Amino acid sequence: MQIFDNIVTDRGSKYAVSGGPCATGDDAKAFIKTLCxxxxxxxxxxxxxxxxxxxxxxxxxxxxxxxxxxxxxxxxREGLTDHIVVVTRWYGGKHLGGDRFRHVQTAVRHYLDQL
Known part of the structure; x- marks a missing residue:
């Protein structure tokens, strides 16, 4: 499991990204349980x-x-299979609108660049 913290900060919201091997829904549940x-x-x-x-x-x-x-x-698009990516957000009190999708993309791109 790889975790990258404080990837993006915007209007009080903070983002992190993590990931690791995952082939099934049960693997995903186990990954999230471990992360949490x-x-x-x-x-x-x-x-x-x-x-x-x-x-x-x-x-x-x-x-x-x-x-x-x-x-x-x-x-x-990256062709990455059997690998889970988790984008974590801590809400900062202000709505981000469509910017939240840009932040998710930034977090995932950061993770993929580390592989």
């Missing part, structure tokens, strides 16, 4: 994730509507 053992990630407003497995894409928006699909599309 860290109190900081358990208290996050959103832990949005996606991966592309043998049965196709799997995603979870965790209340950040549409963000899971942004992650999946980026993984598909």
């Amino acid at each position: 053992k860290t109190k900081k990630f358990a208290k996050a407003t959103h832990n949005t994730w996606g991966f592309v497995g043998v049965n196709g894409p799997v995603k979870n928006d965790d209340g950040e509507s549409g963000a899971g699909m942004v992650i999946v599309r980026m993984l598909q």
Whole structure:
């Protein structure tokens, strides 16, 4: 599991990105459970994730509507399969509108650049 913290800060909201091997929905649940053992990630407003497995894409928006699909599309374009990417957001009190999708993309791009 790789974790990159403080990737983006905007209007009080903070973003982190993490990821690791993942082939099934059960693997994804186990990954999120492990990530959330860290109190900081358990208290996050959103832990949005996606991966592309043998049965196709799997995603979870965790209340950040549409963000899971942004992650999946980026993984598909990159050709990265059997690998989960989680974008974590701590809400800062101000709505970000469409900027939140740009921040998700920035976080995923940061993660992919580290591979």
